Amino acid sequence: MKVWREPLLHFLLLGAALFFVYDYLNRDLAETDPLTILVDRDKLLSFVQYRSRVFDAARSNELLDLLTEEELQRLIQEYVREEALYREAKALQLDRNDYVARLRLIQQLEFIMRGFSDAQVQFTEHEVRRYYEAHKSEFWADPKVTFTHVFFGRERHGAEKAQVLARAELRRLNQSQVRFEQAPAYGERFLYHMNYVAREPEEVASHFGAAMQQALFALKPSDDRWYGPFESSYGFHLVLLIRSEAGHALPLEEVRARIEQEVNLAARESRFEESLRPIVQAYKVKVKVKRDELAVLQREQGVADESRGYSPSHRAPSG
Amino acid sequence: MVKTKKSLSGCSASLKFAEMKQVNNCRRVVQAGLSAVIVIFLSTSVAAQESYSPYVGHNNPTTVYWGDTHLHTSHSVDAYTFGDRLSPAEAYRFARGEAVIANNGMRTQLRRPLDFLVIADHAESIGMMEGLESADPILLETDAGKRMSRKMAENRGRQPTDSKTYESLRVIEKEIFRSGKRPDVNEAFTRSVWKEVTAAADRHNEPGRFTAFIGYEWTSSTEPRRGVTGNLHRVVIFKDGGEKASQVMPFSYMDSEDPEALWAYLAQYERQTGGEVLAIPHNGNVSNGEMFSSQNFAGQILTRSYAETRSRWEPLYEVTQIKGDSEAHPFLSPTDEFADYETWNSWFGKELPTGRSWDDAERTVKEGEYARSALKRGLGFQAKLGANPFKFGLIGSTDAHTSLSAVEENNFWGKAPVTNPGPDRAAANKLTVHTPVVGYPNDLRRSWMMASSGYAAVWAKENTREALFAAMKRKETYATTGPRMTVRFFGGWDYAHEDALRPDLALTGYRKGVPMGSDLTNAPKGKVPRFLIHAVKDPDGANLDRIQVIKGWLDGNGETQEMIYNVALADGRTEGKDRKAPPVGSTVDVPNATYTNAIGDPELTVVWADPGFDPDELAFYYVRVLEIPTPRWTAYDANFFGVKDVPAEVPMITQERAYTSPIWYTP
Numbered sequence: 001m002k003v004w005r006e007p008l009l010h011f012l013l014l015g016a017a018l019f020f021v022y023d024y025l026n027r028d029l030a031e032t033d034p035l036t037i038l039v040d041r042d043k044l045l046s047f048v049q050y051r052s053r054v055f056d057a058a059r060s061n062e063l064l065d066l067l068t069e070e071e072l073q074r075l076i077q078e079y080v081r082e083e084a085l086y087r088e089a090k091a092l093q094l095d096r097n098d099y100v101a102r103l104r105l106i107q108q109l110e111f112i113m114r115g116f117s118d119a120q121v122q123f124t125e126h127e128v129r130r131y132y133e134a135h136k137s138e139f140w141a142d143p144k145v146t147f148t149h150v151f152f153g154r155e156r157h158g159a160e161k162a163q164v165l166a167r168a169e170l171r172r173l174n175q176s177q178v179r180f181e182q183a184p185a186y187g188e189r190f191l192y193h194m195n196y197v198a199r200e201p202e203e204v205a206s207h208f209g210a211a212m213q214q215a216l217f218a219l220k221p222s223d224d225r226w227y228g229p230f231e232s233s234y235g236f237h238l239v240l241l242i243r244s245e246a247g248h249a250l251p252l253e254e255v256r257a258r259i260e261q262e263v264n265l266a267a268r269e270s271r272f273e274e275s276l277r278p279i280v281q282a283y284k285v286k287v288k289v290k291r292d293e294l295a296v297l298q299r300e301q302g303v304a305d306e307s308r309g310y311s312p313s314h315r316a317p318s319g
Numbered sequence: 320m321v322k323t324k325k326s327l328s329g330c331s332a333s334l335k336f337a338e339m340k341q342v343n344n345c346r347r348v349v350q351a352g353l354s355a356v357i358v359i360f361l362s363t364s365v366a367a368q369e370s371y372s373p374y375v376g377h378n379n380p381t382t383v384y385w386g387d388t389h390l391h392t393s394h395s396v397d398a399y400t401f402g403d404r405l406s407p408a409e410a411y412r413f414a415r416g417e418a419v420i421a422n423n424g425m426r427t428q429l430r431r432p433l434d435f436l437v438i439a440d441h442a443e444s445i446g447m448m449e450g451l452e453s454a455d456p457i458l459l460e461t462d463a464g465k466r467m468s469r470k471m472a473e474n475r476g477r478q479p480t481d482s483k484t485y486e487s488l489r490v491i492e493k494e495i496f497r498s499g500k501r502p503d504v505n506e507a508f509t510r511s512v513w514k515e516v517t518a519a520a521d522r523h524n525e526p527g528r529f530t531a532f533i534g535y536e537w538t539s540s541t542e543p544r545r546g547v548t549g550n551l552h553r554v555v556i557f558k559d560g561g562e563k564a565s566q567v568m569p570f571s572y573m574d575s576e577d578p579e580a581l582w583a584y585l586a587q588y589e590r591q592t593g594g595e596v597l598a599i600p601h602n603g604n605v606s607n608g609e610m611f612s613s614q615n616f617a618g619q620i621l622t623r624s625y626a627e628t629r630s631r632w633e634p635l636y637e638v639t640q641i642k643g644d645s646e647a648h649p650f651l652s653p654t655d656e657f658a659d660y661e662t663w664n665s666w667f668g669k670e671l672p673t674g675r676s677w678d679d680a681e682r683t684v685k686e687g688e689y690a691r692s693a694l695k696r697g698l699g700f701q702a703k704l705g706a707n708p709f710k711f712g713l714i715g716s717t718d719a720h721t722s723l724s725a726v727e728e729n730n731f732w733g734k735a736p737v738t739n740p741g742p743d744r745a746a747a748n749k750l751t752v753h754t755p756v757v758g759y760p761n762d763l764r765r766s767w768m769m770a771s772s773g774y775a776a777v778w779a780k781e782n783t784r785e786a787l788f789a790a791m792k793r794k795e796t797y798a799t800t801g802p803r804m805t806v807r808f809f810g811g812w813d814y815a816h817e818d819a820l821r822p823d824l825a826l827t828g829y830r831k832g833v834p835m836g837s838d839l840t841n842a843p844k845g846k847v848p849r850f851l852i853h854a855v856k857d858p859d860g861a862n863l864d865r866i867q868v869i870k871g872w873l874d875g876n877g878e879t880q881e882m883i884y885n886v887a888l889a890d891g892r893t894e895g896k897d898r899k900a901p902p903v904g905s906t907v908d909v910p911n912a913t914y915t916n917a918i919g920d921p922e923l924t925v926v927w928a929d930p931g932f933d934p935d936e937l938a939f940y941y942v943r944v945l946e947i948p949t950p951r952w953t954a955y956d957a958n959f960f961g962v963k964d965v966p967a968e969v970p971m972i973t974q975e976r977a978y979t980s981p982i983w984y985t986p
Binding site for chain 2: 048063071184187188189191192194203207257258
């Protein structure tokens with residue numbers, strides 16, 4: 001037959017033969033079969049390392065050998081589950097145009113990069129100092145006052161009478177120049193303390209109320225001059241304020257431990273971002289973004305309405 | 320002259336020369352003696368003329384210090400399993416008032432700092448979970464360590480509170496406790512962890528500003544009886560620093576589960592190092608009757624020696640904490656309308672239905688679980704043995720496994736990281752620890768059952784280890800369920816009603832009697848004990864409803880009795896014929912989780928005399944102070960997270976309280 005002498009047929013047959021031979025020789029290579037998951041040592045090693053975020057081939061090898069039969073089976077099952085779901089997902093083309101999958105992939109990469117960068121973090125004394133300078137306002141010791149007081153209760157006398165008593169007593173206290181340690185002999189028992197030594201605004205406010213606290217912190221200290229009457233929700237007070245310490249910045253040594261924690265965290269973050277930079281920079285960027293010219297114009301003319309962000313109440317920095 | 324000398328000194332002058340030397344010596348002695356007498360005479364005459372200063376010899380505590388004696392961090396195997404990754408450093412910072420980031424990612428901060436803290440991580444395999452996580456070389460020397468480390472490795476990348484992580488860690492936990500009895504696995508590693516723990520406490524201890532005690536928890540429990548194990552846990556607290564404390568290793572239940580073995584270890588510590596140590600038990604409410612049982616661990620009736628030893632090493636009892644309040648039980652004290660407070664009946668939640676009657680066996684078991692019944696039992700033993708094994712003062716603490724000592728009602732961070740604030744925490748179906756709790760198949764504990772409780776209040780001279788420890792040993796302490804009320808409680812024979820109004824009330828209290836935790840004995844003829852009591856609200860908290868005195872005594876028939884007296888009531892109320900007072904009312908707005916101080920009084924004081932006193936009967940008295948009703952943490956949760964469907968059985972209102980250490984009377 002003429003056809004048997006066609007070179008094309010020879011090539012066809014040769015090609016087919018090659019195809020079958022290849023298939024036969026690689027019949028064990030289950031990779032070609034999408035429904036077979038081959039689990040071998042290498043795959044398990046990668047699985048273990050990626051999962052544990054530690055890329056130490058030697059150690060992973062050791063660990064793999066030390067598994068009991070039951071544990072090995074469990075590991076294999078987990079790998080198989082992951083691989084099967086992954087293939088299924090790909091078959092359903094879930095990785096195309098799926099933003100969640102996209103984020104997940106990015107997360108995976110970030111995860112790996114963090115594992116690398118975290119291992120190398122250190123920070124210097126200079127960084128500690130720089131952080132301290134930059135965040136000076138946070139490292140603040142509140143102002144403190146030291147005072148004693150003579151009290152007349154509203155419950156006992158009624159508001160008006162208590163105030164009258166207080167005024168009269170004030171004159172007496174200043175005339176006799178009653179000192180700090182003599183104060184307990186005057187007035188009535190106050191439910192909280194008699195003396196307040198180096199107390200901060202918040203505590204004074206919780207005992208006496210905000211109005212009296214503000215007045216006290218504005219008072220000038222004196223060893224023998226009594227002031228008042230100041231009013232709290234409990235009654236009227238005459239106060240001898242002997243010390244008033246202004247708020248001040250805390251020295252570095254006192255807050256070193258806190259700073260080191262923060263700097264460590266910041267250093268790890270920056271190290272991490274640094275490790276991502278070469279990846280991003282490897283790509284050439286072409287920008288082709290068209291914008292609505294009218295909207296741009298309006299914004300530039302300040303016509304656009306900005307909804308202002310809700311500013312949460314700012315708590316005064318505490319030391 | 321000679322005559323005078325003779326008469327004064329009896330030294331004969333008419334002696335031979337040989338004896339003259341003796342006479343001279345004698346004279347010298349006499350002269351010395353005479354000058355001594357003159358000096359004594361002069362000084363006593365000065366003392367007889369009282370000092371102008373009223374404060375001479377006044378050495379008494381003037382300040383109450385607040386703390387937590389029972390906090391767990393990531394060093395505890397179970398806390399780590401529950402998801403706690405905060406170390407002691409964060410725990411100290413939080414207790415000192417700084418903001419930290421909790422395990423659930425939220426920033427958190429106490430309203431007011433604490434004055435002291437005991438981080439009491441479980442002694443059993445302390446720090447081992449973290450050691451496995453960081454592949455500590457000591458642990459990897461053994462096969463068991465290698466295995467556990469590998470298992471640990473599979474959790475990297477997982478969330479600490481993920482249920483997969485939990486299951487994996489539970490497996491490791493089992494392995495740890497299985498191998499725990501083998502010293503080759505634990506000893507060297509535990510030593511290194513303990514050194515680090517003691518060093519951390521020393522580092523954070525700032526005398527005068529913040530006290531960090533070295534401590535740990537001995538996590539013993541009894542074998543299951545009637546299908547239930549009994550909690551016998553104690554927190555061990557050292558007065559000393561690392562130099563002494565690190566000479567011993569924490570005594571864990573793997574060494575022994577018998578409290579008497581623990582006490583022997585404590586005695587050994589003091590002998591060996593010259594230091595001081597004590598133990599504080601807790602959670603009698605879930606001890607299956609064993610905490611204050613009439614029998615010891617081996618099942619023998621208590622002896623005098625047992626009573627003496629126990630009261631020597633355990634001066635205090637942690638009466639209130641997150642796992643329920645152990646002061647009183649409504650079945651044991653049916654006439655006490657405040658007894659059913661955060662009552663936990665066992666590890667398995669509130670399974671006892673109300674209205675059910677008990678048999679004697681059940682009653683006996685329950686009596687071994689609650690502070691009030693235990694104190695009464697102690698009187699019985701006092702009479703029988705001559706020593707009282709249950710003569711304890713009271714404190715509160717948290718037992719939080721979150722590294723956060725946070726039990727303010729509107730700032731409650733839960734028992735474990737999985738019960739950090741979240742929308743389902745107050746809901747019925749969430750369990751306290753994890754879903755499901757492996758090992759507790761019928762776990763009925765619901766997260767809403769957690770109590771946002773408690774703190775320890777200590778009357779001490781200064782905020783140092785020595786002063787606070789000494790106060791704990793003399794029981795001058797009280798417990799609160801979270802708020803910081805100031806409570807003074809003195810007992811004596813001579814208090815007058817006016818003493819309640821004195822500005823120097825405490826001075827008078829100490830001068831004319833004894834403070835909380837102390838003893839009165841030998842009543843003077845015709846006198847009854849009088850108690851000077853002063854309670855002040857937490858400046859940031861709610862007004863007070865009332866002060867009560869709870870008396871327990873051993874009557875003529877050898878039976879113990881109890882009686883509750885309302886000794887001070889706010890808003891001018893008085894008791895009715897039935898000795899009950901009308902309730903103070905409530906200003907709680909549950910949906911908004913607010914309340915106002917429009918009811919109640921900020922301060923209550925009274926001098927009260929016992930109307931039913933019998934000088935021949937053993938008795939104790941302790942004070943319970945109640946606040947007006949306030950929103951419970953579940954209400955704050957529901958409000959913050961906008962939870963609409965909180966089930967009806969979840970309490971939303973609470974009445975916080977303080978319990979003082981008792982004052983005992985012995986005839």
